[in-house]
Each structure stands twice: as C-alpha cells, then as structure tokens.
Amino acid sequence: MDDIKNSLSYTLNHLGEERSKYYNAVSPPIIQTSNFCFESFDEFKNAISNESDSHIYTRGNNPTVEILRKKVAALEKTEDCLVFASGSGAISSTILSFLKSGDHILCVNNPYNWTKVLLTEILPNFGIAYDFVDGSNLGAIRAAIKENTKMLYLESPNTATFALQDLEACAEIAKAKGIITAIDNSYCSPIFQNPHDFGIDLIIHSGTKYLNGHSDVVCGFVCGSKELIASIFHFATMTLGNIISPNEAALIIRGLRTLELRLEKSHGSAVKIVEYLKNHKHIESVLYPWDKDFPQRELAKKQMKGAGGLFSILLKSTDLLQLEKFCAKLQTFLFAVSWGGHESLILPYCSLMNIPNHPDPNVPVNLIRIYIGLEDSDYLIHDLENALKIFD
Ligand SMILES: Cc1ncc(COP(=O)(O)O)c(C=O)c1O
Incomplete structure (x- = not known):
C-alpha cells in the first residue's frame, strides 16, 4: 500500500482527497468561500499560528486549492507547494521573496x-543587480557568481532555444556558496523532469x-522545502496576493487526472513528427531535446525522461511571404x-519581429515554434506535408 501511495497514479487520482469529509464525493468540492469561521478562541488561535496550512482566509489557503498544492508538491517530490495566478506570478513571487536591495541574481x-x-527592468528599481550567463558553461557560471549572489535561476530546457543546464552540477556549485537555486521546469512538467532529484531548491511551473x-486556466506553481515555501508564503502570497480561485483549482485538479496520458501522447507524436520533419526537403533543421542529433542529447537523457510536444523548425526559405503562406495553409495547427x-500550435518568430520585448532580435526569420497537442499524429503530418508544398 505504501508503494501505491508513492506512485504517480495515486498522486494524480487520490492524493490529498479526503472524500469522507465531503459525502464521499469522488470529485472534490469547490469550497467557494473567502472566509472560514471558528467555534472557539483556542481553535482560532491555533489556526492563525499556521496560516499556510490552516483554513482562515482564502488568500492564504483554501481546501480545494490545498488538494492541488499537495498533488503538485508530490509530483515534484518536494515537501510543499504554492499556487499562483500565473506562471509569471510564481516566478516574480519566488524571486522577490529571496532578494533584497544590494543582492544579485544570476x-x-x-x-x-x-x-x-523582471530582471532587467523591475529588479534594478529595487537595487537588485542581475547577470545572464551561458548555462551550458559551468566555468562561466562559477566565474559569474559574486559575493552578493543570492539566487541562481535556471530554465532547462529553455522554451525558445531549448538549451539545457546540468542540474546536478549547477546545484552543487550553488550549494557550495550558499546560493538558492530555482528552475523554470515548465518545458518538461514533473512527468519528464524532477529537478529536486538533482538538488535544485525551488521548482517553478x-x-x-x-x-x-x-487551455482554460492561467496559473503558476512553486515547489520546495517547507522552509523555503514558508518564506514565499509569508512574503509573497500574503502580501502580493496573486492567488487562484477555488474554481480554477478544481479545473486544474481535473486536468491533472490525465497529466501522464497527455504528456505521453504529446511526446510520442512529437518524436514521430520531428523525425518526419528532419527528413523533409524544405526543412533546414529541427531543434528538439529528445532528438538523437540534439547537441545536448546526453545531458537530456541524464536528467529528463522525455520532452513533451514543443520544438522548433528552421525552414530553408527565408521569404516572409512564403512563410506567411505556409502558416496560413495549415488547417490543424492554431496560430497562437x-x-x-490539448491543441497543436504554431508560432512563427517572424510574426514577432519589431515588437517591444521581442524574445531575441537575432532569432532567424525562418524559425517556427511548433507545439504538438493531442490530435492524431498522422493527421498532423498530413497537414504539415500539405502546407510545406508551398515551398516546392
Ligand atoms: C517557460 C515559461 N515560463 C513561464 C511562463 C509564464 O507563465 P504564465 O503565462 O502562466 O504566466 C511561460 C508562458 O508562456 C513560459 O513559456
């Protein structure tokens, strides 16, 4: 039974769900309340001494949201987790909780x-310095750490360049200097990468x-030890207040039921479609961390179990009009x-040119990011095949 309780299927289907408390309902109730009341002075006094785990006020904790916190903490193999109103909310709340004026983030x-x-335009207003570093170069990371560096922030794989960092080595470097490590683990999800296994302190999604x-809720998570999560709770959750509603928590819990299935399907289809695209006469190259020719393939195999549905293609043509026509001809991929x-998507980088905060002005115009959702992979290949005829 203990083994079952540690399993992924238990976490997704049962963990945190105390059904006898709510009429043995299979699906958890949406506890749509802002406030909770107490029967005695002592009960209230005890609850308020541990607001993050008690039910006092929904900005701090709510029973429906709490089920979600337990599940995602378990998925990332950490002690605790907080839920935010967006991924960016989770990132900013985490960073702001550990950095103060005079500190540095790498x-x-x-x-x-x-x-x-956040790093380049907002943190400097609060006296917090930053540096960017090539995450694949451990020597460069060591050299860029300063006396006042408080956090090493990773994103592996990166969702634009797909660059990876060696999580174990980064955690070791940071630990030796007493620096907190945080990672944006959105690309892999907890199904394909658990950074805590490699010593990373805070895992963000x-x-x-x-x-x-x-595609019906915006939300974010940070997972870590009880101690670190308590710091974020007291600093950011309670003051910045960027929480989700119990309604949204119930939708995410429902989404989690199929997390493993969805990731397996996206991953399997992406592997097949990448193989097809790599051999196509109009494609220059494909960038996908699970591809056998990916430059950091060995590192990917060491720390990831799969890669999901996101990759980029570089077309041979740089003709903007043709690229536009290619995107317009796709029937199944949504432009988004x-x-x-669940839905497959296409994002041509040429459509982002000349906008403020463009990801990177040096990104080639013929780069297109593709996301493979849950549609039939043969159908998606057929759609790509048809659209690629534009370049004949
Ligand atoms: C890698 C990555 N991290 C964080 C975010 C921000 O998440 P959210 O849109 O939920 O605020 C995104 C959103 O696209 C993302 O792609």
Whole structure:
C-alpha cells in the first residue's frame, strides 16, 4: 500500500482527497468561500499560528486549492507547494521573496521573456543587480557568481532555444556558496523532469501549460522545502496576493487526472513528427531535446525522461511571404502563443519581429515554434506535408 501511495497514479487520482469529509464525493468540492469561521478562541488561535496550512482566509489557503498544492508538491517530490495566478506570478513571487536591495541574481541566457523583463527592468528599481550567463558553461557560471549572489535561476530546457543546464552540477556549485537555486521546469512538467532529484531548491511551473493542460486556466506553481515555501508564503502570497480561485483549482485538479496520458501522447507524436520533419526537403533543421542529433542529447537523457510536444523548425526559405503562406495553409495547427494544452500550435518568430520585448532580435526569420497537442499524429503530418508544398 505504501508503494501505491508513492506512485504517480495515486498522486494524480487520490492524493490529498479526503472524500469522507465531503459525502464521499469522488470529485472534490469547490469550497467557494473567502472566509472560514471558528467555534472557539483556542481553535482560532491555533489556526492563525499556521496560516499556510490552516483554513482562515482564502488568500492564504483554501481546501480545494490545498488538494492541488499537495498533488503538485508530490509530483515534484518536494515537501510543499504554492499556487499562483500565473506562471509569471510564481516566478516574480519566488524571486522577490529571496532578494533584497544590494543582492544579485544570476540567470541563464534567454529566460522566458517576462522573466527577463523582471530582471532587467523591475529588479534594478529595487537595487537588485542581475547577470545572464551561458548555462551550458559551468566555468562561466562559477566565474559569474559574486559575493552578493543570492539566487541562481535556471530554465532547462529553455522554451525558445531549448538549451539545457546540468542540474546536478549547477546545484552543487550553488550549494557550495550558499546560493538558492530555482528552475523554470515548465518545458518538461514533473512527468519528464524532477529537478529536486538533482538538488535544485525551488521548482517553478507555468501551470497554464501542461499541468492544467486544457487551455482554460492561467496559473503558476512553486515547489520546495517547507522552509523555503514558508518564506514565499509569508512574503509573497500574503502580501502580493496573486492567488487562484477555488474554481480554477478544481479545473486544474481535473486536468491533472490525465497529466501522464497527455504528456505521453504529446511526446510520442512529437518524436514521430520531428523525425518526419528532419527528413523533409524544405526543412533546414529541427531543434528538439529528445532528438538523437540534439547537441545536448546526453545531458537530456541524464536528467529528463522525455520532452513533451514543443520544438522548433528552421525552414530553408527565408521569404516572409512564403512563410506567411505556409502558416496560413495549415488547417490543424492554431496560430497562437503558449503551449501545453490539448491543441497543436504554431508560432512563427517572424510574426514577432519589431515588437517591444521581442524574445531575441537575432532569432532567424525562418524559425517556427511548433507545439504538438493531442490530435492524431498522422493527421498532423498530413497537414504539415500539405502546407510545406508551398515551398516546392
Ligand atoms: C517557460 C515559461 N515560463 C513561464 C511562463 C509564464 O507563465 P504564465 O503565462 O502562466 O504566466 C511561460 C508562458 O508562456 C513560459 O513559456
């Protein structure tokens, strides 16, 4: 029984769900309340001394949200977890909880765009310095650490460049200097990578992606030890207050039921489609961490169990008009940002040129990010095949 309780299927289907407390309902109730009341002075006094685990006020904790916290903490093999109103909310709340004026944060190159804005445009207003470093170069990381560095921020794999960092080595370097490590683990989801196994302290997710998985909720998570999560709770959750509603928590719990199935399906289809695209005459190259020709393939195999549905292609043509026509001809792929839902998506980087905060002005115009959702892979290949005829 203990083994079952440690299993993924138990976490997704049962963990945290105390059904006898709510009429043995299989699905947890949505406890739609802002406030909780107490029968005695002592009960209230005890609860308020541990607000993050008690039910006092929904900004701090709510029973429906609590079920979700338990599940995601278990998925990341950590002691505790907090849920935020977005992935960016989780990132900013985590960073702001551990850095103060005079401190320095070291971040890998090309983090998610709004993380970069936080570091370069917001943190300096509070006297917090930052540096970006090539995360694949451990010597460069060591050299970039300063006396006042408080956090090493990773994103592996990166969702634009797909660059990986050696999590174990990064954790070792940081631990030796007493620096907290945080990682954006959205690309892999907890199904394909558990950074805590490699010594990373804080694991962040845009839950909007795979964890919810149905493109109908925006949310974020941070997982870690009781102690670190308590710091974030007291600093950020209670003061910044960027929480989710019990309603959204129930939707995410429902999404989690199929997390493993969805990831397996996306991953399997992506592997097949990448193989097809790599051999296509109009494709220059494909960038996918699970591809056997991926430059950091060995590292990917060491710390990941799969890669999900997100990758990029570089087309041979750089003709903007043709690229536009290619995107327009696709029938199944939706033209959209984000990823991790049930629907397959396409994001041509040429459509992002000349906008403020563009991911990287040096990104080639012929780069297209593709996300493979849950549709039939043969159908998706047929759609790509048809659209690629534009370049004949
Ligand atoms: C890698 C990564 N991290 C964080 C975020 C931010 O998450 P959210 O949109 O839930 O705020 C995103 C969103 O696209 C992302 O791709």
